[in-house]
Amino acid sequence: MSGSSLKIINGWLVDPKGGTEQAADLFIHDGQIIAIGAAPDGFVADQEVDAAGMWVMPGVVDLAVRLPEPGYESRGSIDSELAAAVAGGVTTLCCTPDSRPVIDSAAVVKLIAEKANQAASARVKCIGALTQGLEGIYPSEMHALKQAGCVALTNLRRPFASNRVLLHSLAYAATHQTKVFLSPVDHSLEDGGCCHEGAISVRLGLAGIPEIAETSAIATSLLLVEETGVQTHYSQLSSAHSVELIRHAQQQGLPVTAGVAIHQLLFTEASIEGYNSAFHLQPPLRTEDDRAALIEGVIDGTIGAICSDHQPVSASAKMAPFAATESGISGLQTLLPLAVQLLQEYSLSAPAIVERLTHGPSAIIGLEGVGLTVGSTADITIFDPNARQTVNPDHWFSGGLNNPYMGKILTGKVAATFVGGRKVYESEPDA
Amino acid sequence: MENEQKNIQLNSHGQLCHFLSIDGLDREMLTEILDTADSFIKVGERSVKNVPLLRGRTVTNLFFEPSTRTRTTFELAAKRLSADVLNLDINTSATSKGESLLDTLRNLEAMGSDLFVVRHADSGAAHFIAEQVTPNVAVVNAGDGRHAHPTQAMLDMLTIRRHRGEFENLRIAIVGDILHSRVARSQLTALNMLGAGEVRVIAPGTLLPSNLDAFDVKIHNRLSEGLKDVDVVIMLRLQRERMKGALIPSEREFYQTYGLTSETVAYAKPDAIVMHPGPINRGVEIASSVADGSQSLILNQVSYGIAVRMAILSMCASGQTRTAGSQE
Numbered sequence: 001m002s003g004s005s006l007k008i009i010n011g012w013l014v015d016p017k018g019g020t021e022q023a024a025d026l027f028i029h030d031g032q033i034i035a036i037g038a039a040p041d042g043f044v045a046d047q048e049v050d051a052a053g054m055w056v057m058p059g060v061v062d063l064a065v066r067l068p069e070p071g072y073e074s075r076g077s078i079d080s081e082l083a084a085a086v087a088g089g090v091t092t093l094c095c096t097p098d099s100r101p102v103i104d105s106a107a108v109v110k111l112i113a114e115k116a117n118q119a120a121s122a123r124v125k126c127i128g129a130l131t132q133g134l135e136g137i138y139p140s141e142m143h144a145l146k147q148a149g150c151v152a153l154t155n156l157r158r159p160f161a162s163n164r165v166l167l168h169s170l171a172y173a174a175t176h177q178t179k180v181f182l183s184p185v186d187h188s189l190e191d192g193g194c195c196h197e198g199a200i201s202v203r204l205g206l207a208g209i210p211e212i213a214e215t216s217a218i219a220t221s222l223l224l225v226e227e228t229g230v231q232t233h234y235s236q237l238s239s240a241h242s243v244e245l246i247r248h249a250q251q252q253g254l255p256v257t258a259g260v261a262i263h264q265l266l267f268t269e270a271s272i273e274g275y276n277s278a279f280h281l282q283p284p285l286r287t288e289d290d291r292a293a294l295i296e297g298v299i300d301g302t303i304g305a306i307c308s309d310h311q312p313v314s315a316s317a318k319m320a321p322f323a324a325t326e327s328g329i330s331g332l333q334t335l336l337p338l339a340v341q342l343l344q345e346y347s348l349s350a351p352a353i354v355e356r357l358t359h360g361p362s363a364i365i366g367l368e369g370v371g372l373t374v375g376s377t378a379d380i381t382i383f384d385p386n387a388r389q390t391v392n393p394d395h396w397f398s399g400g401l402n403n404p405y406m407g408k409i410l411t412g413k414v415a416a417t418f419v420g421g422r423k424v425y426e427s428e429p430d431a
Numbered sequence: 432m433e434n435e436q437k438n439i440q441l442n443s444h445g446q447l448c449h450f451l452s453i454d455g456l457d458r459e460m461l462t463e464i465l466d467t468a469d470s471f472i473k474v475g476e477r478s479v480k481n482v483p484l485l486r487g488r489t490v491t492n493l494f495f496e497p498s499t500r501t502r503t504t505f506e507l508a509a510k511r512l513s514a515d516v517l518n519l520d521i522n523t524s525a526t527s528k529g530e531s532l533l534d535t536l537r538n539l540e541a542m543g544s545d546l547f548v549v550r551h552a553d554s555g556a557a558h559f560i561a562e563q564v565t566p567n568v569a570v571v572n573a574g575d576g577r578h579a580h581p582t583q584a585m586l587d588m589l590t591i592r593r594h595r596g597e598f599e600n601l602r603i604a605i606v607g608d609i610l611h612s613r614v615a616r617s618q619l620t621a622l623n624m625l626g627a628g629e630v631r632v633i634a635p636g637t638l639l640p641s642n643l644d645a646f647d648v649k650i651h652n653r654l655s656e657g658l659k660d661v662d663v664v665i666m667l668r669l670q671r672e673r674m675k676g677a678l679i680p681s682e683r684e685f686y687q688t689y690g691l692t693s694e695t696v697a698y699a700k701p702d703a704i705v706m707h708p709g710p711i712n713r714g715v716e717i718a719s720s721v722a723d724g725s726q727s728l729i730l731n732q733v734s735y736g737i738a739v740r741m742a743i744l745s746m747c748a749s750g751q752t753r754t755a756g757s758q759e
Contacts, residue, residue, distance in 0.1 A: 197641050197642070198641070198642050199642045199643075199644040199645045200645075201642075202616075202640040202641070202642050202643065202645060203454070203616070203645040203646075204554055204555065204578055205554035205555075205575070205576050205577035205578025205579065205613055205616060206554050206555070206576075206577070206578070207577070208641070210641065274558070275554075275555035275558050275559060316531065316533075319531070319533055319563075320531060320532055320533070320553075320559065321532065321551065321553035321554065321555045321556040321558075321559045321575075321576075322553070322554065322555045322559075323553050323554065323555075323576070324532070324553050
C-alpha cells in the first residue's frame with residue numbers, strides 16, 4: 001500500500017451519523033478511513049495511536065470563527081487561530097467576513113486560503129459578505145464569491161439600509177443557489193445596548209439590548225426568506241422566542257436552519273454581575289428561560305449547529321468600563337470541554353452533542369465526507385472527556401486571551417487532532 | 432462557574448474602603464454614614480469649619496462629565512477635612528483621542544493621590560477604577576452612567592431622615608425619568624435597604640426601565656394616583672435629549688402630565704416635603720412656586736451634600752488606612 005497509514009486503537013468511537021458508539025479500532029490510509037474494527041488485509045500502520053479511555057470522534061466543524069487576518073494582526077494571526085482550532089479539536093472552521101478588507105472579493109478569499117494552506121492545520125472555509133463591504137447597501141458579487149469557494153454569505157449583525165436591500169440580497173443569493181447566514185438585529189431597537197435588557201441591566205445601569213431587537217428582525221426576515229426561497233441559516237440565536245420562530249418556520253417547510261454559540265447554552269445575564277467584561281457578548285447572554293429554550297432547541301434539532309463564535313481580542317480591549325469593552329470570547333480551545341459540561345448538566349447523550357458539533361454544521365454548509373465510516377475523510381479528534389486541565393496562557397494558542405475560563409479548571413481535553421489522516425495536534429502530557 | 436464576587440467596597444474588617452454603589456452595603460453601614468454626616472453638619476455650623484481628619488492626604492476630583500454642584504460640594508467636603516484637593520475636568524473627547532481610562536488613571540496615580548472622586552459617562556466606571564487602583568487608594572463614585580450616584584442618594588436619605596424621621600413610616604414617590612437616572616437607582620436601593628414603608632415611581636411607560644424586579648417599588652403612570660398620601664416627593668431632572676429618542680412628545684406635555692405644580696403637589700400629604708437632585712428645569716418638571724415654596728428642601732439638600740461627602744471621604748480614608756495597617 002502506498003501513502004501513510006494510521007491506526008487508532010482502543011478508543012470509544014462516537015459518531016452519531018454512522019450510528020457508531022462502540023469500542024473499536026480505526027484504520028486510516030491516505031487520508032481516508034478504510035476500515036473499522038478489524039484491520040484490512042496487508043495493513044501496516046506507519047503510526048499507531050492508543051486512545052484508551054477516550055472518545056474518537058469526527059473533527060469538529062465550527063461555523064463561526066473570526067480570524068484576525070487580514071486586518072487585525074494585533075489580535076493574532078491565521079496561524080495562531082488555526083493552532084487554537086486544532087487544539088480545540090476543530091478540523092474545519094468557517095471564518096466570518098469582517099476582516100480588513102472585508103471578504104467581498106475573490107482576492108481576499110484566495111489570500112485567506114493561501115495562508116491557511118501554509119499553516120497546514122485546520123481546514124478553513126470562507127463565509128463571504130452578503131453586501132459589498134458589509135455596508136448593507138449593494139449586494140456583493142455573489143457568483144464570484146461562490147466560485148472562489150465561499151460556503152455561505154452573511155452580513156453578520158450589521159444593518160441593511162432597508163428591507164428592500166435585504167430582500168434583493170436574498171433573492172440574488174437564491175438565484176446563485178448560495179447559502180445565506182443571517183443574524184438579524186433591529187438596530188434601532190438595539191440602540192447602543194451592550195447586554196440583555198432585563199433586571200440586571202437595569203440594576204447595573206447598562207443600556208440593554210431587548211429581546212425584541214432580535215425577534216422582530218427574525219420574524220421580518222423569515223417572511224423575506226419565504227418570499228425568496230433562499231436557503232438560510234440563522235446563526236447565534238439568543239432568545240427563547242427566536243427558537244420558537246425558527247421551529248415554527250421549519251414546521252411550515254421553510255428552508256431554514258439555526259445555530260447557537262456554546263456560551264449561550266451555559267451562561268446567562270447573571271454572568272455580567274460586577275461588570276465582568278469577559279461576558280460582554282453579541283448577541284448578549286439572556287435569561288435562564290432563554291438558555292433553557294436554546295438547549296431544548298439543540299435537543300429537538302431546531303438548532304442544528306453549536307459553534308464557538310470565536311472572537312479573539314487584544315488584552316486591553318477588555319480593560320475598560322463594561323460598555324466600552326469589546327465583545328467576544330476566544331472560544332475555540334474551550335468549545336469541547338464546555339460541550340461536556342452540557343452533557344453532565346443535562347444528561348444528554350454524547351452522540352447527540354457530537355452531532356451538533358460535526359454532522360449538523362457540515363450539513364448546513366454542504367461539507368461531505370464527515371464521519372467515522374469507511375470512505376470518510378480522516379478528520380478525527382481524540383478527546384478525553386474525563387481529563388482535567390487548567391486553562392492557562394502557556395498552553396493557549398489563540399492571539400486572544402479573552403476567555404472567561406483563563407486560569408480555571410475545566411473537565412475534558414483534546415488529546416490529538418488529525419486532518420486528512422495527518423496529526424496536526426497532540427496535547428503535552430502535563431498540559 | 433463559581434461565583435467569585437466579593438464586595439470590593441469593604442475591607443477585611445467590613446469597613447467602608449471604596450464607595451461605589453448603595454448595592455452591597457447593609458443597613459448598619461448606611462445608618463453609620465448618615466450618623467457621621469449628622470455630626471459633620473454641626474461642624475458646618477461653626478465659624479471654623481475645618482477638621483483635620485484628612486490632613487496630608489490628597490483628594491483628586493476626576494470628572495469625565497461636567498458637573499458644578501457635585502464637584503464643588505466634593506471639593507468643599509475635602510477641604511473641610513483639611514485635604515489637598517486636585518480638580519481634574521477631563522474632556523472625554525480628549526481621552527477618546529487615544530488614551531484609555533486605565534492610562535489616565537495610571538498617570539494620576541503617579542502623582543500620589545489618596546482618594547479619587549470619579550464621575551464618568553460609563554456605568555461601572557468607578558467600579559472598574561476601584562479594581563485597578565493600587566492598594567490603599569480609595570475610590571468614591573460621583574456618578575457613573577445610568578448606574579449609580581450614591582452620594583446623592585445618601586444626601587437625599589439624610590434630608591428625609593432629618594425632616595421626616597425614620598423611614599419605616601414613610602411613603603416616598605420618585606417622579607420623572609427613572610429610565611436614565613442613576614440618582615433614581617441609588618435612591619431606590621437606599622430606600623429599600625433602609626426599610627422605607629412604601630416606595631413608588633411615577634413616570635410614563637417610556638421613561639421606566641423595562642424591568643424593576645431588582646427593587647421593591649410600586650409603579651404608577653398617573654401623578655394623581657402616585658402622589659396620594661405621600662410624605663416625600665422626589666422630582667428628577669428631565670434631560671432635554673430624551674425628546675429625540677421618541678420617549679416623550681414635548682416638554683409641554685410632560686409638564687402637563689408629570690410636572691409638580693401648586694395644584695399637583697396637593698395630591699400628596701399637606702406636609703409632604705419636595706426634593707430634587709438639581710439642577711432643576713423650571714416649568715419642565717417643577718413649577719417655580721413649588722421649587723421655591725415652603726415644602727421645598729432643594730437648597731437644604733445641597734448643604735447636606737457637603738456633610739454626607741465629608742462622612743464618606745473620611746470613612747473611606749479610614750477604611751483604607753485600616754487595611755494598610757493590618758497588612759503590616
